[in-house]
Amino acid sequence: MQHDPSGFSQAVEFAQLALTLHDAEHVDETVESVVRSAVLAVRGDAAGLVLSHRGGRLEVAAVTDPVVETIYRRQLETGEDPMLAAAAAGRPLHVPDVMTDPRWPQLSEVLSELGLRSVIHVPMLLGGRGAGILSVYAALPNAFSADDVAVTHILARHASVAVATARRQENLAQAIDARKLVGQAMGILMERYGLDGDRAFEVLKRYSQDNRTKLRDVAQHLIQTRQLPTGEAKDQVPPFTA
Structure with a gap:
């Protein structure tokens, strides 16, 4: 049986990313680690994380680039919100190329103007409830594969537990x-x-x-x-x- 060196290397890298998340002691430190890890894990260009609080209030908790915060704000302004669509569906939402996806025309134009073409939104769930949303962006179209979506999904699960643990420790x-x-x-x-x-x-x-x-x-x-x-x-x- 032959081993896949690249697959093994990726598994080791991802395991290290997961350990890094769980080693963070504070919520701020944890969310910063999450978005950095997301960019590294799927070789994206930018990432952001929105946390959900009691009463449904959403907070932009961390971004790797200010452009991501601009995107979040534009989603709320235009009413075109694939991020919340992913949260409502409770499953990842992958847009391979915003310029060819007809569902969010205004937002797609904004993303393109900002130099981003591919996006993955993954809900962070804990105990069946929404804890937040992890988003990863890339400048090139079709930048993310099905494996990248799966990796982001797994990372979001680790992030949900890590953030909940950090919140408990802070409380x-x-x-x-x-x-x-x-x-x-x-x-x-x-x-x-x-x-x-x-x-x-x-x-x-x-x-x-x-x-x-x-x-x-x-x-x-x-x-x-x-x-x-x-x-x-x-x-x-x-x-x-x-």
Whole structure:
């Protein structure tokens, strides 16, 4: 049985790209790694990644070239949105040549003017839900093969998991940081006013509710200024009435 050296080399390269994604610790670092990896994996000329947030809000999270952000904006302006069509269908959308594809004439003209002719849009799915969209572009028509679409699809799966993991890590770090801040703020109130822990926490919570401010922000304000958000003088006892 003969081995395919080029295929083996590509497999090794792709495995390394996947490891790079999972090694990234923060969301920003992860999405930047995703778009760089996408360009390398299929030898494209540019790539971009849009993340989906709660409520359906879309965010351009990373691009390898400012031209990609221009493309995303034009899609929304013209109402011709193959990127969202791919997300709605839940499967990759490959346009071999934008100049011969009749589905998005205005956008095709824009892409051509920007020097891009081929595109792959791949939805990023996690747990059956849309997490974002990975897009890769090339200057030449028919630049991407069916194998390139498959590779981008696999990369998008890795990216979905990597981004979700990075988000969890950041949320956990923020939660730990918030607990530390609240603990320090409680200590200040306990020392200054002779409160116990439960009462000190109730004071912070009341100020958070009354000022419509996150508990973490109330705590940070107290630590930095030695005052509660309403501007109480540092030696003035806050109202402890229920």
